[in-house]
Amino acid sequence: MSERMNELFTLTQKAQKMEMINEEIALGIYLDIFDNYTPKISKTYESAIRLLEKRQRYVEAEVICSKAIELIKADEISGTLDKFETIKERLDRKIMELSPADIKPQRKKFKLTKTHLILLVVILALIFMILKFTTPFDDLNVDLDGKESLNGGEGVYKVTTESSELTYPVTEAMIDIATSELKKNIDVSDASVIPQDNTLGIAIIIKPGTSQERAVELTEAYLKSLSGAAAAAYSDLKAPTKETLGELYDYYELVITVGTSTKPEDFIAKGTKVRGASSIYWRNMDNQ
Structure with missing residues (x-):
């Protein structure tokens, strides 16, 4: 292939x-x-x-x-x-x-051409020249953590911005480890973890006849396997215990779906967990 x-x-x-x-x-x-x-x-x-x-x-x-x-x-x-x-x-x-x-128009894919690249380089050069010759703060270094500088101390200030990068990224290797472990259960057909920014989508396909209680049990096992793999990769991340799912989920929100197929009518359990919550909120599927 x-x-x-x-x-x-x-x-x-x-x-x-x-x-x-x-x-x-x-x-x-x-x-x-x-x-x-x-x-x-x-x-x-x-x-x-x-x-x-x-x-x-x-x-x-x-x-x-x-x-x-x-x-x-x-x-x-x-x-x-x-x-x-x-x-x-x-x-x-x-x-x-x-x-x-x-009538909504068909989505058209933008294609980057050589002309676009040339224009981009020219624009960036102009911006650099404007900033270089207009800002009076070329040598000013500002560190917002150096409070002593406010009182004339030697500390300097640096302007910082919050990083958009995830603290503990969930990798394909971690997902593969957790999925392989979960699929050892005979009542599991397939499973997947789909990272989306600060949210993890958890999807599990189980065999027909599996109860909702078992679906919840399998989900928690899957989550512990994933957070265990993450803790092995990140030494400062706490691993799951018998009582907890692991520290990984302090940094991610969870959206969970468990069913015998991908059809909504075949869903057995659906749950969510926000960052900071101690447990998963499971929906009452009887009212769905």
């Missing part, structure tokens, strides 16, 4: 699992896939069309549907032609019902 095919497979798997956690993020991944690749599986087209249609983005959905029809006719992807033609007819009707103001 080529490198691009591997990338496409990984992105597609990520999008499918993200549908359980956050459909907006999943849709973004699908659209990136169609910007950069030609998927060979009709389910990828169906998923993107469904999420776009759900958001009344009928024009974008119709473009993807037409592409699927074209590729099926050329025998380049699998899929049922009649099914996509029926979807296209439905989308065309919905587009006709929209007013011009309701």
